[in-house]
Amino acid sequence: MTDLIWERAEPPERRVPGRLSRVAIVRTALTLADADGLEAVSLRNVAGALDVGPMRLYRYVDTKDELLDLLVDAVYGEIPPATGSTWADVLRSIAHGTRGAALRHPWFAELLGGRPQFGPAALAHTEASLTALRTTGLEDVDLLMGSLGSLSSYVIGAVRKETTEHRAEQASGLNQREFQQLTGPYLVRMFATGHYPSLERSVREASHLTPSESFDLGLQLLVDGVAHRLGQ
Incomplete structure (x- = not known):
């Protein structure tokens, strides 16, 4: 069984071609969702906003459902x-x-x-x-x-x-x-x-x-x- 996103270690940080992290991915996805709704949230759109290739995001998040789970948890953190x-x-x-x-x-x-x-x-x-x-x-x-x-x-x-x-x-x-x-x-x-x-x-x-x-x-x-x- 695939491990949950919460237990999956984040890959080592790569400074080249650009710094990326789950925190940066979630922050960007939040901005997209707040501006244009959940329809705007996709791995491709997030990658575009971060100016990286979509495949780089798959090292951090496997699916859109995982990304949505991360978004929900980020909002819980605000309560x-x-x-x-x-x-x-x-x-x-x-x-x-x-x-x-x-x-x-x-x-x-x-x-x-x-x-x-x-x-x-x-x-x-x-x-x-x-x-x-x-x-x-x-x-x-x-x-x-x-x-x-x-x-x-x-x-x-x-x-x-x-x-x-x-x-x-x-x-x-x-x-x-x-x-x-x-x-x-x-x-x-x-x-x-x-x-x-x-x-x-x-x-x-x-x-x-x-x-x-x-x-x-x-x-x-x-x-x-x-x-x-x-x-x-």
Whole structure:
């Protein structure tokens, strides 16, 4: 079985025809992904940006999937350690730290939600999160892992929604309010049919929260669910 990228030694540095390293490769790939999305990330494009032949990169990274794993781990390294004197505060800290990193790198959430991430930064993030939660008294393993899993699913979904809205705004040239003004007359006509009374009431009475307010509300509902399970 092929060894994982995390255990594979980096080849000896070659100063000629140019200095190259996994750090330089990942830094360049991050720049491409942040500027133009994951579609721009390929070994060929990274090699071009580094002004080296694509074959030289294969000494450091075997596949694009490995490169994406390295990118994900680099972003995990940006997430600050969780803080808080209560388990609820720790969960909020994890959520906001992850959301901040994902908004800085809009492609990040697209690569989460599948198999666990085992890069050193991802492992360190998980270890710190578990330790912080246990320190506040959340000891039951199933509830501990379930809380983190539910939190991760919520954050990924919320951030994906937020970044998708941003991409739609860029593609259409319409911000959210302008889009609502465009579609508003259609919804009024549909509501007038009387077929959607619950939806109409929700639209008319909703507070129309900002993305940050909406994120915090959903997060509070999740925290409330954990508290209920704990009998608090």
